[in-house]
Each structure stands twice: as structure tokens, then as C-alpha cells.
Amino acid sequence: MREFGYQRVSDVAGAVALLGADPDARFLGGGTNLVDLMKTGVERPSRLIDVRELPLDGVELMPDGSLRIGATVTNSDLAAHPEVRRRYPALTQAVLAGASGQLRNMATVGGNLLQRTRCGYFADVTKPCNKRVPGSGCPAIEGEHHNHAILGASAHCVATHPSDMGVALTAFDAVVSYETADGAGELPLAEFYLPVSDTPHRETALPAGALITGVTLPPAPVAAHSRYRKVRERASYAFAIGSIAAALDVQDGVVRDVRLAFGAVASRPWRARAAERALAGAPADAKTFAAAADAELAAAEPLADNGYKVTLMRNLVVAVLTELAEEAAR
16 A cells, blocks of 8 residues: 555535645545555555545435435444434335445445445456556456346446445435535436446546535435345345345335336446336236336346346346335235
């Protein structure tokens, strides 16, 4: 690890100004991903700007019924918050499914959204990687890719986004707030992550020098009846090989409202819009759920060793929506 500077900040404007003066600096929250990448040489910041003391550690219910989550709220505090558990149970389940208790105590909401892929080629600086070194190639396509993308990938990158939290936030139309030297701004999470295309190194639509200040979840009555299900290669701390955040509102056996997002299948949390359209106004039964999954997964382009994810995600959609429909019928 090379030498780097370190500075704590106590106000948002000061943090943004420091990064503006030193573009090679990085904001440091819990450090659960950034520090690992520094150890491997993937990240080489000139300075770490510690934002943990910024006044962004609250979860607040707003007058319009939305929930405002500060960027430095820890994953553990987010999962335990009573309004999150009551209004967005899938978000609590997603957070608790991610990492270990020790890591959740350190990791922050803002940092979680910005975490980098766990693709082994990305993490190994001796290997080419278009995400790390644009134009160098993507060896995962012909190499180890059993846990790589089946949706939205390109010939330039097939890595997946590792966040569990981001999947639930995507399902519930979260909006990311940020601050720059030019003022405040917002990005719907659906627009926050950029498509892979031929520029996989450009991961988000955040303006240069931006600091995430919070995430807002709009009111969503359907979210109170939601679930997050994660499949991984071992039951303990591990990244997903497939996951789903689902919310379902059923009336008289018919789907009145539904939200679906997939994890570990694309370079970003994947909102399953085609499946949602197929489900709207349809019977809430396993046949309909399977057809909706097929509509979404029709766009899948699996590689040689990750085609199992198509079947996995289809089964997840059917299983989780069936559970939610059965609960609604009780």
C-alpha cells in the first residue's frame, strides 16, 4: 500500500471542497470495500476524506410519508430501524443478508451503493479488466464467470453489482441525494447506475466530485408486504449468486400492485419491469408468476457457465411471489 493522506471532515461543504481540490482523493465511510481495494492496489487514493462525522446519520419519516435515510447511517442501524422494518421489510431483510454483523456495523448506506464488483479479474491488478483499465479486455467472458451477469452485460464487461441493499432500494424507487460544489442534486436509483455499454469503468451518473448525502424512499403501501430472498453458495457471509426483492398487493386473487428487482444478475440492481407489466391485473398464481419471470428473462444472455442463473431466477420469482400471495390470502 502506498502512502496516502487522511482528513476528517465535519460539514458537507468542507468535504466536497476537499475532493474538489484533490480529485485523486476518496471519501471514506466504513471503508469495508475501499480499504480492501487499496490493499490490492485497485484503488490508489492520494487522500482519504473521512465523512463518518458528517450529520448524515439519521433515518427520518417525512410529512409526505417518505423515508429519508442519511448516507452515513450504518447498515446495522438501517436494518434495525422500526420504520424500515414496518414499511419496507424487504430492505431490512436485504441488509441483514449482506456481509457479517461486524461489517454491517461499519458499512454505510452511501458506501454500499458505491461498492465495486467482486469479479476476481477486477480485483487482480495483474489481469486485464475494462472496468479497472479501459480498453484492456474482459477475461471473464472466456474465463471464470459462473457468478457473472446474464442481463444487461456487454462484450466489454460481464461483472455483477454485489449490493443486497441496492436491490431492495431499486424495487422501491429510491432516490439518491448528493452534494457538489455547484449545489445539491438528486438521481432516481433507476438512473444512478449506468449501463455497461463500452464504458464499464463509468459506473454511476454521479457528477464528478459529488458526495452522496442520503437516500429517500417514497411512500409505497405495497412495500409493507415485501420480501428479500438471497441465494448464495454458503449460508454464512457470502455474495449472492441470485437474489430478488419483491412486493405484492393482491385483491380478490388479482395482482393490484407489484414491485420486483433482481440482484447478482447484472452490473447494477435490475428492476424487472417486463415482469411487473406482465403481472399487473393478472391472476396471482404460480402460472402467472412463471410467465412473468419468463418475460423478464427472455432478454438473458448467459455465458457458458452461468446459464443456471436463468432457471434460478425463474424459480425465485415463482417461489417468493407465491409466498407473498399466500400470505395475502390468509
